[in-house]
Amino acid sequence: MTPSDPAPASARPGIGRLLVSCPDQPGIVAAVTAFLFERGANITHSDQYSSDPVGGGRFFLRMAFSLDGLADRLDALAAEFDARVGQRYAMEARFTDAARPKRISIFVSRYDHCLLDLLWRWQRGTLGVEVASVIANHDDLRPEVERFGVPFHHIPVTRETKPAAEAEQLRLLTGDAGTTGAGPGIDFVVLARYMQILSADLLDRLGRHGIPAINIHHSFLPAFAGAKPYDQAKRRGVKLIGATAHFVTADLDEGPIIEQDVVRVTHEATPADLTRWGADIERAVLSRAVRWQAEDRILLNGATTVVF
Known part of the structure; x- marks a missing residue:
């Protein structure tokens, strides 16, 4: 591949977004960030909110991250996240590709x-x-x-x-x-x-x-x-x-x-x-x-x- 050739989709970095809603409890942010880190993602922005951080409210998260080959990996990433993190915390989670309007x-x-x-x-x-x-x-x-x-x-x-x-x-x-x-x-x-x-x-x-x-x-x-x-x-x-x-x-x-x-x-x-x-x-x-x-x-x- 010459320098002027476009990189294949599997090698291009992309910006993804992760939305999470689940019962609030300790360890949620650590589990999410560890999952993304282990797959080579770089977290670029994160917002979170708990409706009741003391009495067990509901937790909300919006996270943006950069990941090589995101477009080709999004479905597999979502399925693996559900199996390894989502089910553990009873999450409603959704991954999206920021490049797709x-x-x-x-x-x-x-x-x-x-x-x-x-x-x-x-x-x-x-x-x-x-x-x-x-x-x-x-x-x-x-x-x-x-x-x-x-x-x-x-x-x-x-x-x-x-x-x-x-x-x-x-x-x-x-x-x-x-x-x-x-x-x-x-x-x-x-x-x-x-x-x-x-x-x-x-x-x-x-x-x-x-x-x-x-x-x-x-x-x-x-x-x-x-x-x-x-x-x-x-x-x-x-x-x-x-x-x-x-x-x-x-x-x-x-x-x-x-x-x-x-x-x-x-x-x-x-x-x-x-x-x-x-x-x-x-x-x-x-x-x-x-x-x-x-x-x-x-x-x-x-x-x-x-x-x-």
Whole structure:
């Protein structure tokens, strides 16, 4: 091999990430670091958190490491880790390759501000994802999306057609409307002001494929859940309005919260003012949540999240 030849994948260093969640107990960090060291890995970053370090809470870990030939070794590494460390500590553990961007599908209706912000950030390479598709229940935003070169799928949804529409959505996301499997490799779904409720059945099927969904809600949850939160905020005379990015569950607007932000308002603000100012917060909050999920920074802790 000449100096100009690329090194084979088995010889190239790669950056991996390890996410761990397990009951807290002594020895976890020592076991994890020893396992990586013994396999030639160099740990480059580590974050950890215990929900109750004294009373036996739950332990969370996010670790980044460099390892030669990572891309070819990842599956074997994960299996060996489970056998030698994971089972001993009752771990939920996941290895990922930082070089592979997460593939996402964006769901949208007619509001374009969150969608276009995500597409702009993706095009500039600051979001850490690959936008595989946009799925919409209205056709209005097709020209905007196609200008980015992203496949656009229009799937109308009515009360009568919702089961068939969700079956088609599932087929596009997984390649299979009825069984589990890798499908086309969508890692997660982003609801960018998608004004439809995902059914419990669709969420269950997505969960079986390992595909979480992230939603942006235009209020500082748990305040003003449901429809028209800016109108609710105006009626209550609040002095702060906000936005919340959260995981989607069958309970409307009650999924684990990932990120929130607020802006100060006054009594003079109209609902239109609140909507306009809130749109800026929605864009920022959703993009942070998407980037953190893409960077494997989010771990579930019951009904809440740990975000490293």
